[in-house]
Amino acid sequence: MAQTANIQQLLESIANYMAQVDPELLTALQLGYSPEQIASVIPFTLPAEILELYAWHNGTNNEYKKLFYYHHFLAIEAAYQIYQEFTSEAYEPFLFPLFDFMGEYYMVQMDATRDDYGSIWFVFQGSGQVYDSLTTMLAAIEECYATGAYFIQDAEYEPDEPKVAAIKAKWNRCRWRADGTTLNSHP
Numbered sequence: 001m002a003q004t005a006n007i008q009q010l011l012e013s014i015a016n017y018m019a020q021v022d023p024e025l026l027t028a029l030q031l032g033y034s035p036e037q038i039a040s041v042i043p044f045t046l047p048a049e050i051l052e053l054y055a056w057h058n059g060t061n062n063e064y065k066k067l068f069y070y071h072h073f074l075a076i077e078a079a080y081q082i083y084q085e086f087t088s089e090a091y092e093p094f095l096f097p098l099f100d101f102m103g104e105y106y107m108v109q110m111d112a113t114r115d116d117y118g119s120i121w122f123v124f125q126g127s128g129q130v131y132d133s134l135t136t137m138l139a140a141i142e143e144c145y146a147t148g149a150y151f152i153q154d155a156e157y158e159p160d161e162p163k164v165a166a167i168k169a170k171w172n173r174c175r176w177r178a179d180g181t182t183l184n185s186h187p
Contacts, residue, residue: 007052010138014068017145021155028065029057033076042080046096049117049134050108053098063100068141069150069157071099071106095121098134108134119174132172140171 018025032055038046046054059075060067067073074082079097082105087093095107104124111118120131131137144150149163169175 007049007135007138008056010135010142011053011056011067013142014138014145017142017150018066018068018157021152021157022065025060025065025067028060028062029073030059030061030075032056033058038076041076042083044110045115047108047110047115047118047134050096050098053134066101067099069159071101073099095123095127097123106130106137129174130172131168132174136171140168143167143171 015026015029033041034055035051038051038054054076057073059073059078061075063072065072074097082097082100083095086095086097094110096110097105097107098120099106104122107121107123107127108118109121109129117133117135119129120134120137121127122130131140141150144159144164144167145157147163147167149160149167150157151160152158165175
């Protein structure tokens with residue numbers, strides 16, 4: 001795995017790329033939360049990486065403001081509400097939503113054996129691990145912007161799918177299959 005910046009540096013870089021197509025994104029980001037503020041909303045502990053995410057900002061105040069590619073950053077209150085809905089439907093209680101788009105989610109796996117990070121799962125008509133951690137997810141996304149694998153076309157970012165897949169596989173071992181191929185689809 002390549003060397004990464006810290007989570008907040010990666011998030012700032014990603015937000016600045018997205019601001020090129022939506023300058024209002026930066027004003028839609030809500031103030032960050034302390035671990036104590038998060039604990040007042042949810043009754044369990046999130047991994048340290050996720051606490052760092054929410055220390056940076058507590059999501060956006062507008063579901064149409066995308067933090068990366070086409071995914072919205074959920075405020076902790078909205079994320080907890082979605083989590084409660086999922087668990088009431090006997091859905092995976094070990095997954096906590098972070099980013100969404102019209103019923104698809106990136107969720108962190110909460111693991112009692114790890115308190116520093118959790119793997120990131122994509123949930124939409126099924127679920128599966130697609131990133132090793134929030135840090136590797138953000139590092140891959142940031143590299144997609146920096147290298148032009150995500151490029152601006154008609155005032156939106158579009159993917160060069162083969163480049164995006166290669167970058168995501170470079171950062172995330174979980175994207176490799178036993179036969180030596182990689183996950184070549186969107187998540």
